[in-house]
Amino acid sequence: MSLRLSAPVLLLATSAFAAVHGKVTLAGAPKNPDVAIRVGVSDPACTRMGKVMTENWKIGEGNGLADAVVWVLDAPPARPVGTETIVQKGCRYVPHVLCIAKGATVTFRNDDPTLHNIHASEYRGKAENAVELFNAGQTEGMATNEVFNHAGIFKIRCDVHPWMEGWILVTDGCCFAVTGADGSFQLPALPDGNYTAQAWHSGFEKPLTHKFTVKGGNAILDLEFNAAQAD
Numbered sequence: 001m002s003l004r005l006s007a008p009v010l011l012l013a014t015s016a017f018a019a020v021h022g023k024v025t026l027a028g029a030p031k032n033p034d035v036a037i038r039v040g041v042s043d044p045a046c047t048r049m050g051k052v053m054t055e056n057w058k059i060g061e062g063n064g065l066a067d068a069v070v071w072v073l074d075a076p077p078a079r080p081v082g083t084e085t086i087v088q089k090g091c092r093y094v095p096h097v098l099c100i101a102k103g104a105t106v107t108f109r110n111d112d113p114t115l116h117n118i119h120a121s122e123y124r125g126k127a128e129n130a131v132e133l134f135n136a137g138q139t140e141g142m143a144t145n146e147v148f149n150h151a152g153i154f155k156i157r158c159d160v161h162p163w164m165e166g167w168i169l170v171t172d173g174c175c176f177a178v179t180g181a182d183g184s185f186q187l188p189a190l191p192d193g194n195y196t197a198q199a200w201h202s203g204f205e206k207p208l209t210h211k212f213t214v215k216g217g218n219a220i221l222d223l224e225f226n227a228a229q230a231d
Contacts, residue, residue, distance in 0.1 A: 019186050019187055019189045019218070020072075020175075020187040020190060020212070020214060020218075020219045020220075020221055021186040021187065021221070022070075022222045022223065023062075023183045023223075024068040024070065024183045024185065024199055024201075024222075024225070025063045025064055025065055025183055025222070025223075025224045025225070026059055026063050026224070027063070027224050027226050028226060028228050030056070030057050030227045031227070032056055032057075032230075033057060034053050034054045034055065034056055034058075036051050036052065036053055037052045037053065037163045039091070039161075039163075043114055043161070045091065045112050045113045045114035046161060049090045052090075052091060052163060054163065055092070056203060060181045060182040061182055062182070062183070063183070064180075065179060065201060065225060066179055066180060066181050066182075066183060067095075067097040067179065067201065067202070068097075068178070068179040068183070068201040069099045069176060069177070069178055069179075069200045070178075070197060071171045071173060071176035071177075071187075071198055072173055072175035072195050072196070072198075073173065073196045073197070073198060074173075074196055075174055075190065075195065076174055076175075076191075077173070077174060081100070081101045081102075081103045081104040082105070083145070084098055084100055085107045086098060086107070086109075086156070086168075087110075087111050088108070088109065088110045088111060088158070088164070089112060091114075091164060092164055092166075093156060093158075096166050096167070097167045097169070097178050098166070098168045098169070099168075099170075099171065099178050100148060100168065100169075100170055101171060101172075101173070101174060101176075102148065102170050102172055103147065103148070103149060104148060104170075105148075106146050106147075107144070108138070108143065108144045108145075109138075109143040110138035110139065110140055110141065110143075111140070111141075112140060113140045114140070114160075115137065115138070115139055115160055116160055116161065116164070117136060117159055117160055118136050118138065118144065118156055118158070119132075119134075119135045119156065119159055120132070120134050120135070120146070120154055120155070120156045120168075121133060121154065122152050122153070123152075123153045123155045124152075124153075125205055126205065130155065133146075135159075148168065150170065151171055152170055153167065153168075153169050153170075154169075154170065155167055167202050169200060174188065175188050175190060191217075192216065193213070194211065194212075195211070195212055195214065196209060196212075197211075197212055197221060198210075199223045201225060203225075203230045204225060204229065204230055205231050208223050208225065
């Protein structure tokens, strides 16, 4: 499936930014907008959280698309890896999308007064079966550490609460970011040169790919997904 990239936007920054930065936007309206989830009354820990919404699309001002991942394919080798955290809080995974370098550890922690589980699989597209990585149950206060040793896209879900899902994207390189509420992002500084960037969002089967140039340590890179081509 082909995804449309907006007319290339590549401007040399004149501000004090010493990095590649920009914005990911969504053109058009998604066919499956987010809706309220019927949680039911069987688990008071979730029902008392109030309205629970799906998290397929988070669209901000100027059609900025949150929870997209932008990374550079030909960036320098990965920076020293550390530990990131995903918390089960309010009967959802926080953050909803996480990007890490290969070899990093993710701590999964349950802050809710109810049973959750982290069922993680490598996502290889809708046409292929996902490959299960692990499945760990957690009561309140428990934490589990997992190391992600190869690059890929990984989906996590809770079998106890089926609306709960999240994503982890693991990259080979050191240069990546997850877009904020307004779709903006900033990547670590890169040496001057030509690079290839990709942008991924869970609503699309394939990432956008775009070549760009860093000059004087700066570049602005704006990318656009087309909602008509969403899965």
